[in-house]
Amino acid sequence: MHSKAFPFILKFFVASTLLTTCSCDEIAREFTARNSPSVEQPIPKNVADSTKSRVDHSLSNSIANLKLIEVESINTGQKYTIGIGLPTSYHSDTNKTYPVIYQLDAEIALHTSIETSRGLAVSGDLEEVIIVGIFNYALHSELLDLTPSKATHPDTKFVGNITENLPTGESDLFYKFLVDELMPKINASYRADKISNVLFGHSLGGLFCLSTLQKEKSPFSHYLISSPALWWNNKEVLKKKLPKRNFEPVVYLSVGGLEQIPSNLPKKKREKIPELDRKMDKATKRISGVIEVYDYLQRQGNVDVYAHVEEGEVHMSSNVPSFSRGIRTLLLGAHRDELRHRSFDSPLLPWE
Secondary structure, eight states: OOSSOOOOOOOOOOHHHHHHHSOHHHHHHHTSOTTOOOTTSOOOSSGGGGTTTTOOTTGGGSSTTEEEEEEEOTTTOOEEEEEEEOOTTTTTOTTOOEEEEEESSHHHHHHHHHHHHHHHHHHTSSOOOEEEEEEOOSTTHHHHHSOSSOOOSHHHHHHHTOOTTSOOOOHHHHHHIIIIIIHHHHHHHSOEEEEEEEEEEETHHHHHHHHHHTSTTOOOSEEEEESOOTTTTTTGGGGSOOOOOSSOOEEEEEEETTSSOOTTSOHHHHHTSOHHHHHHHHHHOHHHHHHHHHHHHHHHSSSEEEEEEETTOOTTTTHHHHHHHHHHHHSOOTTHHHHHHHHHHOOOOOOO
């Protein structure tokens, strides 16, 4: 752990800057939950049967060295499309092993992550990596696979637009699929550095990362947690303690600077924001939530944690810069130490 824990203070635009650069319409779009089910789509009786509903069949031809496989899980009963992005040197340097990044919700930005990591490797800013993306093609499967408990709190149901017949709370089974089924397959098929595994998740995926960090036998050495859904069942994930390990996992936390309405926003400007979006903001408090997660992890004393606010980013965009800065903060590269230093002592403005 660090000998000195620097305060993590929030970087945010002053109210006038926010309203100048971000219209109310943009704020409204931001506060539409990424996992909200469409009212126009019927909920399938069997989630596993809906795997064909969102498959992009052009994916395998759109990026070099990206292999797609399908893995049917014994634990969850679902069939998952897995995207495996290999580094540039993989076929030429046959004695080399690579850290593996496991990216949740791969349909969101797997291409971006692969190309970003390859570019950073060329510049020397990141060691070469293998990226394994897990696609949640089944309708609403992220609600089932990435949440640690059944949705019970009213705010949780509101933010996630969760009705009584939507399945939730099976992340333990998805964890078993990831650790007991998928990881051994990757380790057996590719030259993976078996002691350097990164788990990357955004929103509900970030919540899954936190709950995985709390598991005693988690095989992940690094966690890249972007805008975690701390609002799930009234922050219940923070009520558990981290297990004691013989090593310190390294955690990078991030959130977009425009993911929360500033509390010092003048009343007249606040009233221009649609009431539904203000209610959503009150229930999620995404930036304040990341602050709470940071403080929670610092109190545990057995984890190495870094954090950063991505200036000007909203919830649906913050995962991309979070990956770039986060993976360079976690793994070896030319500026890792400087990025870790800046995660603590940057002269950031308090937001009120």
